Amino acid sequence: MTQFSIPDTDYMYSGHVGCPGCGATIAVKFAMKAMGEKTIMVVPACCWAVISGQHPQTALKIPILHTAFATSGAAASGVRAALDMKKDTETTVMVWAGDGGTFDIGFQSLSGAAERNEDFIYVCYDNEAYMNTGVQRSSATPYGTWTTTTPVENWKHSRKKNIVEALAAHRIPYAATASIAFPEDMIRKFQKAKEIKGGTRFIHIFATCPTGWRAPTEMSVKIARLAVQTNVFPLYEVENGLGYTLNYKGDKPVKDYLETQGRFKHLKNEDIEQIQKMVDDDWGLLLRKAGSA
Numbered sequence: 001m002t003q004f005s006i007p008d009t010d011y012m013y014s015g016h017v018g019c020p021g022c023g024a025t026i027a028v029k030f031a032m033k034a035m036g037e038k039t040i041m042v043v044p045a046c047c048w049a050v051i052s053g054q055h056p057q058t059a060l061k062i063p064i065l066h067t068a069f070a071t072s073g074a075a076a077s078g079v080r081a082a083l084d085m086k087k088d089t090e091t092t093v094m095v096w097a098g099d100g101g102t103f104d105i106g107f108q109s110l111s112g113a114a115e116r117n118e119d120f121i122y123v124c125y126d127n128e129a130y131m132n133t134g135v136q137r138s139s140a141t142p143y144g145t146w147t148t149t150t151p152v153e154n155w156k157h158s159r160k161k162n163i164v165e166a167l168a169a170h171r172i173p174y175a176a177t178a179s180i181a182f183p184e185d186m187i188r189k190f191q192k193a194k195e196i197k198g199g200t201r202f203i204h205i206f207a208t209c210p211t212g213w214r215a216p217t218e219m220s221v222k223i224a225r226l227a228v229q230t231n232v233f234p235l236y237e238v239e240n241g242l243g244y245t246l247n248y249k250g251d252k253p254v255k256d257y258l259e260t261q262g263r264f265k266h267l268k269n270e271d272i273e274q275i276q277k278m279v280d281d282d283w284g285l286l287l288r289k290a291g292s293a
Contacts, residue, residue: 004214006033006187006199007033007187008032009036010029010032010033011035011060011061012025012028012029012032012060013059013061013226014057014060014101016059017051018058018216021049021208021215021218021219021220022082022207022209022210022220023125023127023205023206023207023209023220023224024047024049024127024136024207025026026131026180026220026221027125027178028096029093030097030180030183030186030187031186031205032121033140033187034187034190035092035094035190037061037062038091038092039062040062040063040065040083040092040093040094041060041065041077041095041096041246042063042065042067042072042075042079042093042095042120043067043095044067044071044075044095044097044098044101045070045101045130046097046098046100046132047127048096048097048098048125048244049066050132051091052064052066053141054066058158065079067216069100069105069106070105070108070109070151070185071106072095072097072276073106073108073111074109074112074113074114075109075115076093076094076118076122077120077240078096079120080119080120088126088153090201093120093121094108094120094121094122095120095121095123096123096125096132097122098126098127098131098132099124099125099127099140099163101104102126102139102140102163103138103139103161104139104140105141107166110122110167111166111249114167114170114172114202116229117124117173117199117200118200118213119198119200121190121203121265122201122202123202123203123205124163124185124205125205125207126163126200126205127141127207128140128141128187129147130143130207131206131211131232133149134148135211135212136149137149138147139160139161140160140163141156141158141231142156142275143155143156143158143274144258144264144265144267145259145263145264146214146263146264146265147212147263148239151219152266155232155266159278161280163204164202164204164238168238168241170200170241171240171289172199172201172280173198173199173200173201173239173240174192174193174196174201174238175201175203175204175237176192176202176203176236177205177233177234177236178203178204178205178206178225179205179206179225179226179233180205180207180208180220180221180224181221181222181224182227182228183226184234185248189271202274206228206233208221208223212263213261213263214260215260215262218266222279226252226257228248228250229250229251229252229257230250230253230257231249231250231283232254232279232285233280234246234248234250235247236286236290245290246286246290246292250282254272254276255272255276258272258275
């Protein structure tokens with residue numbers, strides 16, 4: 001078996017303003033180990049627009065373009081066009097956006113860029129709500145969740161949007177999921193996305209938010225691992241919208257994952273059983289797509 005080693009070089013400074021246990025910050029650390037210094041990051045309004053900071057107090061050792069909430073797909077297209085005008089084929093353009101700026105407010109510009117097959121990597125770090133503005137629900141918020149806009153007496157009764165399937169439907173060269181609890185898998189996927197030229201690549205990262213999820217900060221990575229082990233967040237890849245590859249098969253009950261977070265503590269046994277059925281149905285469909293059923 002080939003031994004995979006995580007690169008030693010970091011492209012992130014210490015002393016950033018991310019919350020303790022922030023999964024999105026862990027994700028950037030791993031992603032940049034794969035991407036390297038020849039990267040321009042486009043960041044719309046999100047937690048990372050704050051964490052990355054303003055020049056000269058930036059948290060990253062690469063150029064960053066801050067853009068409006070809805071425009072990251074268009075902004076990244078423009079940066080890529082400018083680099084092409086300069087005949088710069090070495091620099092990779094990468095969007096780093098939250099779920100609000102991807103699933104919701106930014107989806108129109110992302111979809112447009114994906115339809116044009118623009119040459120950049122779009123990353124969604126998914127903490128499943130609008131965390132930067134007070135834990136409001138987004139279309140990435142899963143069924144059963146407490147947020148400030150879906151309080152306990154009216155928790156979210158609609159299902160989470162399947163963003164990877166939405167992007168795969170654009171027939172882009174590469175779409176994948178990744179988790180902060182599986183760094184080697186994440187780095188490999190970023191390296192693969194970086195090597196693909198001439199098309200849109202999409203990576204959906206499960207990024208724990210202890211603050212919004214009402215969980216202990218030291219549980220951040222464990223929660224992310226349980227999400228994969230219970231098939232709540234499967235690890236897989238889709239190439240050209242058609243070729244599915246599963247990277248991990250979980251076998252733990254969903255209850256193990258839900259019990260780690262206060263945002264689910266209001267759920268009754270029948271609610272948990274309903275969520276388990278949803279996860280099982282989704283997992284079965286993914287197995288069939290990957291030819292593993």
